[in-house]
Amino acid sequence: MRISTGIYGLDELLGGGYLKNTVNIILGSTGTGKTVFALQYLLKGLEDGEKAIYVSFDMDVEDVIQVATSLGWFEIEDYINNNMLLINKFFAENVTYLNDNLINFIVENSDGNTRIVIDSFTPLIASLSYEMRNDVNWFFAKLKEYGTALISLEEPLNGDLSDPSIVIPLFLGDSVIQLKSLGYGEAFNRTLRIVKHRRSWHAEGVFPYRILDGIGIYVEGASYVEESRKKIDLDAVFDELGVSKSSIPEKILRRLEVLAKNSDEEAERIIIEIVKRYR
Numbered sequence: 123m124r125i126s127t128g129i130y131g132l133d134e135l136l137g138g139g140y141l142k143n144t145v146n147i148i149l150g151s152t153g154t155g156k157t158v159f160a161l162q163y164l165l166k167g168l169e170d171g172e173k174a175i176y177v178s179f180d181m182d183v184e185d186v187i188q189v190a191t192s193l194g195w196f197e198i199e200d201y202i203n204n205n206m207l208l209i210n211k212f213f214a215e216n217v218t219y220l221n222d223n224l225i226n227f228i229v230e231n232s233d234g235n236t237r238i239v240i241d242s243f244t245p246l247i248a249s250l251s252y253e254m255r256n257d258v259n260w261f262f263a264k265l266k267e268y269g270t271a272l273i274s275l276e277e278p279l280n281g282d283l284s285d286p287s288i289v290i291p292l293f294l295g296d297s298v299i300q301l302k303s304l305g306y307g308e309a310f311n312r313t314l315r316i317v318k319h320r321r322s323w324h325a326e327g328v329f330p331y332r333i334l335d336g337i338g339i340y341v342e343g344a345s346y347v348e349e350s351r352k353k354i355d356l357d358a359v360f361d362e363l364g365v366s367k368s369s370i371p372e373k374i375l376r377r378l379e380v381l382a383k384n385s386d387e388e389a390e391r392i393i394i395e396i397v398k399r400y401r
């Protein structure tokens with residue numbers, strides 16, 4: 123089952139949205155739109171009647187309301203008032219590393235199908251060392267038990283991603299989306315890339331996005347990707363190349379069938395190359 127991200131044009135690039143009960147990473151430097159992304163993700167769930175939890179270390183309820191209303195999402199206050207959206211600001215200095223307060227807050231307030239956001243995870247794991255990998259693994263497993271989580275990570279401005287506090291969550295996350303802001307004067311000021319999506323197809327390449335009043339994040343290119351994805355008629359490929367199906371080992375044939383089901387022009391070319399070998 124897929125969880126719609128609520129981001130315009132993004133579900134199509136993820137093969138239908140996030141997978142249920144996963145931990146999904148948004149990586150980006152400051153100002154790329156991680157907080158806008160997170161709120162848009164929560165609002166999508168709230169609209170569908172799901173519960174939502176927003177945890178941060180720098181935004182309190184008033185700050186969240188301000189960001190949302192600046193984008194025209196005035197309904198945010200109703201969701202807060204009727205307890206569908208829970209917002210909790212933790213103080214990083216009081217959080218003794220992925221501590222019980224944080225996980226208890228999530229456990230107590232989740233119904234098992236909750237959209238959980240931690241925006242951002244960086245203050246929580248700033249002093250992370252590689253030995254703490256198991257702790258992050260444990261924490262992510264907990265989150266998955268209680269819902270489908272979105273975790274933002276601050277990308278250092280110098281682009282160095284080798285720090286354990288970045289590498290470990292990237293490695294353990296089920297999906298990673300990287301947001302980039304190039305600055306004015308560039309052809310595409312803001313671009314998005316899906317670095318990984320475990321157990322799912324995802325679009326490759328870089329997609330421009332914009333942050334718009336009312337809409338929030340809008341990703342371009344979904345319709346192009348949808349058009350280039352197509353179901354390939356394997357029988358037609360065999361006919362055209364004059365290859366008989368029986369001349370291909372059963373196992374290879376099964377694999378080609380899987381690839382043909384969910385494919386694009388690039389894959390079609392590869393299928394043709396493989397079938398040709400059996401001419």
Ligand SMILES: Nc1ncnc2c1ncn2[C@@H]1O[C@H](COP(=O)(O)OP(=O)(O)O)[C@@H](O)[C@H]1O
Nearest residue numbers: 151152153154155156157158192193333334335
């Ligand atoms: N109401 C708005 N209308 C248009 N753009 C906005 C609006 N609110 C925020 N933005 C854009 O989003 C950027 C900040 O996004 P934010 O989610 O706070 O980034 P991050 O959390 O990654 O630091 C702003 O610099 C601005 O360009």
Ligand SMILES: [Mg+2]
Nearest residue numbers: 156157158241
């Ligand atoms: Mg932010």
